[in-house]
Amino acid sequence: MRTLPPTITPARSRDLVGSVIDASTALLAEQQHDIVRFAMGAPSEDLMPMERLDQAFSNAGRGRYDYGATEGEPQLREQILHLSEWAGSPTRDERLLVTTGGMQGLDLAFKLFVARGDLVVVEAPTYTNGYATALSYGAEVLAAPVDGQGLVVEALPELVKHAGRAPRAIYTIPNFQNPTGVTMTRARRELLLQLAEQWGSVIIDDDPYGLLRFDGDHVPGFAEIAPDHPLLFQVRTFSKVIAPGLRIGWIDVDPEVRRLAINAKQAMDTCASVPVQTAVATYLGSGDLQRHIAGLRGIYRDRKNAMRSSLQRHFGDLATATDPEGGFFLWLTLTGEASAIDTERLFPRALTDGVAYIPGPAFTTDGSLRNALRLCFATSSPERIDEGIQRLARTVRHDLVATGALV
Amino acid sequence: MRTLPPTITPARSRDLVGSVIDASTALLAEQQHDIVRFAMGAPSEDLMPMERLDQAFSNAGRGRYDYGATEGEPQLREQILHLSEWAGSPTRDERLLVTTGGMQGLDLAFKLFVARGDLVVVEAPTYTNGYATALSYGAEVLAAPVDGQGLVVEALPELVKHAGRAPRAIYTIPNFQNPTGVTMTRARRELLLQLAEQWGSVIIDDDPYGLLRFDGDHVPGFAEIAPDHPLLFQVRTFSKVIAPGLRIGWIDVDPEVRRLAINAKQAMDTCASVPVQTAVATYLGSGDLQRHIAGLRGIYRDRKNAMRSSLQRHFGDLATATDPEGGFFLWLTLTGEASAIDTERLFPRALTDGVAYIPGPAFTTDGSLRNALRLCFATSSPERIDEGIQRLARTVRHDLVATGALV
Numbered sequence: 001m002r003t004l005p006p007t008i009t010p011a012r013s014r015d016l017v018g019s020v021i022d023a024s025t026a027l028l029a030e031q032q033h034d035i036v037r038f039a040m041g042a043p044s045e046d047l048m049p050m051e052r053l054d055q056a057f058s059n060a061g062r063g064r065y066d067y068g069a070t071e072g073e074p075q076l077r078e079q080i081l082h083l084s085e086w087a088g089s090p091t092r093d094e095r096l097l098v099t100t101g102g103m104q105g106l107d108l109a110f111k112l113f114v115a116r117g118d119l120v121v122v123e124a125p126t127y128t129n130g131y132a133t134a135l136s137y138g139a140e141v142l143a144a145p146v147d148g149q150g151l152v153v154e155a156l157p158e159l160v161k162h163a164g165r166a167p168r169a170i171y172t173i174p175n176f177q178n179p180t181g182v183t184m185t186r187a188r189r190e191l192l193l194q195l196a197e198q199w200g201s202v203i204i205d206d207d208p209y210g211l212l213r214f215d216g217d218h219v220p221g222f223a224e225i226a227p228d229h230p231l232l233f234q235v236r237t238f239s240k241v242i243a244p245g246l247r248i249g250w251i252d253v254d255p256e257v258r259r260l261a262i263n264a265k266q267a268m269d270t271c272a273s274v275p276v277q278t279a280v281a282t283y284l285g286s287g288d289l290q291r292h293i294a295g296l297r298g299i300y301r302d303r304k305n306a307m308r309s310s311l312q313r314h315f316g317d318l319a320t321a322t323d324p325e326g327g328f329f330l331w332l333t334l335t336g337e338a339s340a341i342d343t344e345r346l347f348p349r350a351l352t353d354g355v356a357y358i359p360g361p362a363f364t365t366d367g368s369l370r371n372a373l374r375l376c377f378a379t380s381s382p383e384r385i386d387e388g389i390q391r392l393a394r395t396v397r398h399d400l401v402a403t404g405a406l407v
Numbered sequence: 408m409r410t411l412p413p414t415i416t417p418a419r420s421r422d423l424v425g426s427v428i429d430a431s432t433a434l435l436a437e438q439q440h441d442i443v444r445f446a447m448g449a450p451s452e453d454l455m456p457m458e459r460l461d462q463a464f465s466n467a468g469r470g471r472y473d474y475g476a477t478e479g480e481p482q483l484r485e486q487i488l489h490l491s492e493w494a495g496s497p498t499r500d501e502r503l504l505v506t507t508g509g510m511q512g513l514d515l516a517f518k519l520f521v522a523r524g525d526l527v528v529v530e531a532p533t534y535t536n537g538y539a540t541a542l543s544y545g546a547e548v549l550a551a552p553v554d555g556q557g558l559v560v561e562a563l564p565e566l567v568k569h570a571g572r573a574p575r576a577i578y579t580i581p582n583f584q585n586p587t588g589v590t591m592t593r594a595r596r597e598l599l600l601q602l603a604e605q606w607g608s609v610i611i612d613d614d615p616y617g618l619l620r621f622d623g624d625h626v627p628g629f630a631e632i633a634p635d636h637p638l639l640f641q642v643r644t645f646s647k648v649i650a651p652g653l654r655i656g657w658i659d660v661d662p663e664v665r666r667l668a669i670n671a672k673q674a675m676d677t678c679a680s681v682p683v684q685t686a687v688a689t690y691l692g693s694g695d696l697q698r699h700i701a702g703l704r705g706i707y708r709d710r711k712n713a714m715r716s717s718l719q720r721h722f723g724d725l726a727t728a729t730d731p732e733g734g735f736f737l738w739l740t741l742t743g744e745a746s747a748i749d750t751e752r753l754f755p756r757a758l759t760d761g762v763a764y765i766p767g768p769a770f771t772t773d774g775s776l777r778n779a780l781r782l783c784f785a786t787s788s789p790e791r792i793d794e795g796i797q798r799l800a801r802t803v804r805h806d807l808v809a810t811g812a813l814v
Contacts, residue, residue: 040474048472057682058465065455065650067447100507100654100676107675111543116523133674136518243472245681247507267540268514269507273680274652275464 027348028356036388038375039356041178041240041328047299047378048243049283049292056282057275068274070262072098072250076277079284080250086290087211089221094255097262100272102208102237102249106130107268108261109169109204109233109251110137118168121159121201123151125331125363125372127178130171130206142167143365148322150174150184153191166199169233174222176209176327179363179374183325186219193226206235209327211293214301216325223252230254238280240328241293248272248280297326304330306382307375307389314393321375328378332357334371337405338396343373346399353398355391434755435763443795445782446763448585448647448735454706454785455650456690456699463686463693475681477669479505479657483684486691487657493697494618496628501662504669507679509615509644509656513537514675515668516576516611516640516658517544525575528566528608530558532738532770532779534585537578537613549574550772555729557581557591560598573606576640581629583616583734586770586781590732593626600633613642616734618700621708623732630659637661645687647735648700655679655687704733711737713789714782714796721800728782735785739764741778744812745803750780753806760805762798 028039071077077096084091099105106129114120116138122131124143134141142163145152151172160166170192174184184192196203205222222232237249251261265271283289304324311321311332318338322331334341343359350357360372377385399405435446478484484503491498506512513536521527523545529538531550541548549570552559558579567573577599581591591599603610612629629639644656658668672678690696711731718728718739725745729738741748750766757764767779784792806812 042474045469045473050469050472053472053682054465057686058461062452062457065457065460065652066452067449067651100680103674104676129674129677132670136671136674244474245472245678247676247678247680263539264543267510267536267543269511269654269676270536271652271654273507273654273683275460275686276680276683279464279682 027351031351034354035351036355036384036391037379038377038388038392039358040379041376042244042379043240043296044379047296049288050243052283052286052288053243053246053279056279056286059279059282061278064275064278066274068271068277070097070265070271071258072096072272073274073277073281075285076248076281077250079281083284083289084252088218089223091223091252095252095258097251097253097258097265098272098277099235099237099249099251099265100269101244101247102206102235102239103129103133104265104268105235105237105249105251106133106171106204106206108264109202109235110134110139111264111268112257112260113169113202113233114139115168119160119163119165121156121167121170122365123172123177124365125179125360125369126171127173127206128362130173131365134169134171139168141365146177146180146182148182150177150182150188151192153184153188153195156192156195160199167201169202169204170196171204171206173206173208175207175219176212176324176329178208178327179329179358179360180331181322181324181327181329182331183216183219186225189220189222189225193222193229196231200231202231202233203229204233204235208237208240211241212296212300212328213326214297214304228254230256233257241289241296242280242283246276246280248276300326300328300378302382303377303380303385306385307377310386310389313386314390315396318393318396328376329374330377332373332375334373334396337400339371340403340405341396341399342370344370346395349399350392350395353391353395355388355395357392434758438758441761442758443762443791443798444786445784445795445799446765447786448783449651449786450647450703451786454703456695457650459690459693459695460650460653460686463689464682466686466689468685471682471685473681475678475684477504477672477678478665479503479679480681480684480688482692483655483688484657486688490691490696491659495625496630498630498659502659502665504658504660504665504672505679505684506642506644506656506658506672507676508651508654509613509642509646510536510540511672511675512642512644512656512658513540513578513611513613515671516609516642517541517546518671518675519664519667520576520609520640521546522575526567526570526572528563528574528577529772530579530584531772532586532767532776533578534580534613535769537580538772541576541578546575548772553584553587553589555589557584557589557595558599560591560595560602563599563602567606574608576609576611577603578611578613580613580615581617582614582626583619583731583736585615585734586736586765586767587738588729588731588734588736589738590623590626593632596627596629596632600629600636603638607638609638609640610636611640611642615644615647618648619703619707619735620733621704621711635661637663640664648696648703649687649690653683653687655683707733707735707785709789710784710787710792713792714784717793717796720793721797722803725800725803735783736781737784739780739782741780741803744807746778747810747812748803748806749777751777753802756806757799757802760798760802762795762802764799 360369
């Protein structure tokens with residue numbers, strides 16, 4: 001095979017960081033022995049409504065194999081309107097565009113609003129592929145810290161002042177954030193809306209987990225606080241509440257932005273797969289999703305509680321963890337003697353010991369947060385969770401002994 | 408509704424030309440009366456293997472709702488390998504990546520290789536959305552003429568010399584081109600490969616119709632002439648031979664480019680819809696496609712011949728048409744007294760008269776070719792084709808009378 005001559009080295013390759021999550025997953029896929037999987041952020045198959053989906057796909061209807069409207073099939077948009085109403089954030093059809101998963105919603109947002117050299121605020125830590133998408137359009141990222149109350153919005157003015165220019169976009173996951181599981185407070189949401197208006201920045205509001213609150217009180221979304229805000233770009237998906245393999249999501253945006261997004265999507269993939277849109281509309285029309293979500297909430301609450309108990313039991317004071325009120329993830333920070341451990345270095349050892357996670361640096365723009373890691377509590381039963389946390393604690397202790405930190 | 412403040416006017420909006428085809432389609436959708444539809448480039452539903460697809464979607468299998476590998480489901484890649492072998496262009500698994508339709512293949516190609524200001528050669532006329540995708544990455548397009556033997560490759564050196572720099576990419580539809588229906592000769596393909604190598608340009612080889620040759624001799628593809636050429640980016644799709652609503656295609660590229668494409672796709676839509684990939688693999692595994700394609704070829708040959716006869720009968724010397732040996736389209740150029748007619752202006756009148764087409768300027772970068780139009784012969788029966796061509800000829804004659812060109 002001839003190698004690529006230097007003149008055609010793809011112009012954007014330096015911006016296209018592959019997903020570290022995916023790299024970990026590839027390594028994970030090679031393993032033959034028993035592994036407790038806390039790595040991927042996907043519901044386990046037994047928590048997907050498989051039979052109902054099978055029925056929906058079997059429910060043949062004419063028209064489902066032809067090109068569809070770029071904005072999405074009308075019957076699916078209608079169901080999304082019902083769902084939004086049920087979820088307490090009613091919207092309008094003229095604001096909706098069906099996407100090929102939530103990822104494409106992010107791709108659209110950055111494609112529309114970010115040109116090379118534009119400043120984009122991202123959370124530190126944040127969702128790796130969201131960050132990769134911003135980079136693929138040449139964004140310069142400004143990482144802003146996250147604490148137990150979400151993005152530290154109060155820190156933004158100083159960071160932006162230091163950067164010397166206003167951000168074009170602010171990318172946030174306000175509810176049960178990936179990877180930390182924390183939720184942004186109402187006060188911070190209000191301040192963020194105010195700053196975005198002042199700077200003329202778009203808020204890219206990525207909310208895959210919002211419907212999965214299992215504890216605590218509802219925090220109003222940006223659209224509830226500021227209805228019809230023209231700078232709010234809401235990215236939504238069925239991946240976490242139905243099934244990720246469908247690749248169906250939607251954006252809820254100003255009608256003028258939607259018009260641009262339709263044009264952009266025509267040059268991306270024309271429309272989302274029509275048989276899948278039809279099947280999802282059929283499934284939603286059956287009314288099963290609300291019941292399904294109620295079930296998931298109870299299960300995820302139990303699993304989160306199980307994981308926190310196991311962490312307490314097996315880690316003691318070697319780690320602290322966030323206490324999410326919903327979603328899939330909690331964030332573990334190694335402390336005390338363990339705080340010097342590099343979770344990326346530890347990863348192959350943990351795999352050998354039978355437990356998988358995503359190392360902290362996978363979620364940062366600068367490879368920091370090396371003593372932290374993301375754990376997905378959504379995929380495993382409480383018993384498996386305890387087994388996995390026990391294995392992880394053993395790996396950490398062995399490492400402390402091996403490196404001489406613990407004797 | 409507040410309007411968007413000028414500071415956040417989307418950076419790329421000026422590059423995101425909406426598809427004129429789609430705009431025409433929207434107008435078309437509003438019509439209530441009988442219209443012969445020569446506009447869209449889609450197989451009619453009665454020519455899609457609907458029952459077989461319904462069966463394939465009903466064929467539930469575990470795993471089809473989870474995230475899939477970004478490069479595509481292994482069983483689908485295996486079927487694509489078989490199909491490529493059958494089609495006379497065998498390839499290897501390490502070169503394949505399943506895409507969300509052919510459109511995403513183009514999006515990937517331009518995302519990987521084109522940065523703002525890069526020169527991209529496009530055919531004049533060409534596929535509107537391919538051109539829009541190049542623009543969305545800030546390409547400067549260099550339009551090169553097409554004649555009865557495809558892209559006029561001999562004209563490129565002079566055009567490139569005049570542009571003052573080598574093109575980063577050359578976007579071509581070599582077989583039964585959209586919109587003209589013409590096929591590039593072997594000699595021109597060889598010359599194009601040579602020029603691309605000399606300039607270090609990527610050849611983006613978009614071939615949705617290649618399997619639909621119904622007349623004439625096979626012309627070897629770029630990959631047959633120059634196997635494993637690192638600069639060849641092959642974009643393929645099932646839209647025209649199975650059904651477009653599926654949104655399943657693939658790219659066949661150098662393994663090194665594929666690695667970059669996997670990274671890029673992770674930040675676009677993660678993977679193509681898994682239940683659809685599974686269903687397409689099941690359908691392909693049944694062996695029906697080869698039989699189906701053989702049937703399509705006969706039907707499209709009849710329809711193309713019917714359209715050319717009708718054009719001869721109803722237009723006489725008011726128009727000339729290309730004579731495609733495959734695919735979906737022929738290109739009509741108004742001649743004589745009719746050569747002053749603007750087909751974009753004529754379009755609403757034609758709709759009223761009960762016939763739809765796509766105006767020539769929709770396929771150019773500069774709004775030229777105003778006296779030409781694209782006709783899709785694939786969608787209608789010979790009888791309907793004759794009715795439609797008769798209506799179109801009537802519209803043209805009425806216009807000549809109304810504008811005083813004909814008395």
